[in-house]
Amino acid sequence: MNFVFPNELHVTWTVMIVLYPYITGLVAGAFIVSSLYHVFGCEELKPISRFSLASAFVFLLFATMPLLMHLGHAERAFNIMLTPHFTSAMAGFGYIYSTYTILVALEIWFVMRSDLIRRTRDSGFLPWICKVIVLFNYRDTPETRNADHRIAKVLAGVGIPLACLLHGYVGFLFGSIKANPWWATPLMFVIFIFSAIVSGISVLIFHYFIVSKINRWKVDGPCVRSLAQYLWAFMIVAVALEGMELLSIIYEQTEATDVLSLLIRTKLFWSYVVLQFFICSLVPFFMLGITSLFKLSDRIAFKMIWVSSCLLLAQVLLMRWNVVIGGQLLSKSLRGFTSYMPGIWEKEGLITAGVILTLPFVILYVFHCIVSLFPDAEKESLPTHGV
Amino acid sequence: MNIRPDYRHAYPVLAMLIALVTVGLTVRYLLVPETFGEYGYYRAAAMDDEKAIQPRHVGRAACLECHDDIAAIHAKDVHSSVECETCHGIGDKHVKDSSSPMSPADTREDCLVCHRQMDSRPGSFPQVDLEKHYKFVGVKDPSIACVKCHSGHEPLYLSKDLHSARLHPLIQQCNSCHIGRTDETLKKPDMHPKIFQCDYCHADLAKSFAKGSHAKVSCTACHLFIKDNAFSGRIVRNTNPKFCLLCHQKSAFKETAGKDNAAPPVIDWPAHITDVSADTPDPKRPCVECHQDQIHALYTKEAHHAM
């Protein structure tokens, strides 16, 4: 045992490729939360509707960062726009990504146009930026607002399938690699979309609580509880699908079953079985179940929801790790495993990963300085700075 | 709720979008490589890039231009299927500048990459277990290179003086019968004279040998027959004392039981040599110098064919 094809000793897709589906997942999830309000009219989500839309946009801006860090020739990245080879699942990325980015940018523009115009009346650098953003057109009437609202709604509606496409294609990309038994399952596409929604809702809850704590805002109870219920529902579907994938691997007893079970029992035991399944899935499942089904005081319920969101953020990250790295640990010889541990300082190492994961929050703060993401909360409390 | 939407502020946005798409598509049209799509969804000129790489293995024909003497020897022997560059390394530099050295391929490891005994190698392929081989031929220096005895170009010969071993006339004379004759008898193996049995020609030797103590040992155990090619071969007499000791030392082979299935007499080596010639003990002295009679009588004139 343990024979690895000699070229497979080196893991090609590093922690950067773990981050990429993670970040696009955050985008897709956050966007869907914003669409729940903008398209489907879930009024209780209004307090975080802008925040979620802005989060989606900011994460979207950074979705390509890990890819560019990973590419051997990032300077040739635009080849994917020049000659997209549509027999490849990856080929559509350039166009889907840019279309979706433009769409989200436009939606934000139309949703926040009134606020941007209001901001231009101040003096300073940021208001000047607002002037550029609104294209020096300061007309803000009920008629224009009506138009903005209508356009934003259409864009949000179109954005949902695009979000699923952008993120689903990542799942499809893995699920369609027939050479790798750990990846090759049609379920991968669906699992990625549901886990994306889970991570998106989680990051919003996680961040919303922190922002509220820093700014001493009152957390909007119905909004958070509603989010928690959505989170519970989506996480059940996501985990059930992952369980089904595992079950089908075990039940089908193909030639790869033995080596896959060995992979799970050895190389992925901690990250997959213990952390992803038992700690980061079962614990939030029970905690969110309790907060959804029983009437708890806000203080306890909020703590449980926040802890669950943290655990689910970790769960989805672990899931990406276990898929991306786990699949590469397994040799296509089906006779053994290689090892991988990201370096700390290297180009595709942990520091880079940390920076890529932190920067969106910084940009989100800048965003907030230009246009408030929590207008309602700010009205209620004394305006303070900081997200 | 009867507010008519006013879309005019969105027009510049739309115009910008259209401009972006137009510029993008134009840029794309201009930047797609010239030969892209000539044969398929790829840049056809990429094949020319690949073709432009210069080969580094020059091939046997290039070596032969200067080293035709070695090539002629090499072509006759079993290593003829081995390309020069497989042992000596790539020759691109050497062909351009003969002072650029090639690997002499004379270390033991050079030979052992192919000939080291390994259980995964096909059984028909000659493989060497160094320990056994050294013991068999009596090599004392375990770091000795294979090429000290074997020539890489004609490995079936043992090199040096063994080259000058006499040509055995037997195979050389095949042509005298097999060319130009159409007798039916030539097509029947059973009718062939038993010339491959040593006693067919060396009857008197065989007679004396059969009386001696080594009667059960085959002739070719000591007289190595080495085939040159289809038409000639050489006979080498193995006179290395270690060769005799393979049977006559304590660790005798089972199969070498002598007359009446008694084990061959064991010689206490090297004490034996000091015992019998205390004045000038020479461990290289062939056993047959003293023991010839115990094996068989020496060559007689009558049996000695002309070469």
Add this chain to the structure above:
Amino acid sequence: MPCNDISRRTVIKQIAVGATGTLLLSLFPRLSFGNGESSGKTKNAAGKRPLYAYAVDTSRCIGCCACMRGCRAENDVPKDRYRTWVERYRVLSNGEVQVDVAANDQFVFQDPPPADITKAFFVPKLCNHCEKSVCSQVCPIGASYETPEGVVLVDTKRCVGCGYCVQACPYGCRFIHPETHMASKCTLCYHRITRGLLPACVQSCPKGARMFGDLHDPLSHLSIFMKQRRYRVLKPEMGTKPKCYYVDLDIEVI
């Protein structure tokens, strides 16, 4: 501003027409997909475009790894990466299968622990130059391709090094070159075979365990060999239709 509006509309309309035209042009940028039959550059003795293929007679391989040394010397293959390699299989009497490669600088197999061997053999591996190569299929930019002669190559001026092809190859034949940061693989010595030379590994093999030839030439060494011998390919279930044919392949070989 009704007047203004009309003129703006006209402008938009013109832009739209222009954009549509450019869009259509751009979607087919100078693409005229030839069938390759007449356009292929190299011709074989019969005057036809060759179709190169490869065969391995595993029973002849002695595991000397001359092919690996030859390939490395010919193609500057970086350390610890392999365009071709030789696998050693040892089937023990208890059913255990031990597989290893000579993955060291000298390409010499290490002495294995002594064991009760039922059978043992070597299997050379290299890019299968599949007829339906997944690696070319999944390349998002058309930088991995199949030449008209059936050789799968990488465009070293366009590859972005995303590594998708490395993941997609079922045979583990591709790698990201640590210095050029691009996908790299066996080219079947395209620079040699188009000059009428043999691939370096075929030339280096002392036992003729590796064979190369043109399937479109019925008299080529390979065509004749394949008419005479029974062969199979690696992982046929992948549907990649490999053009590297194996004679005497054991069931343990994946």
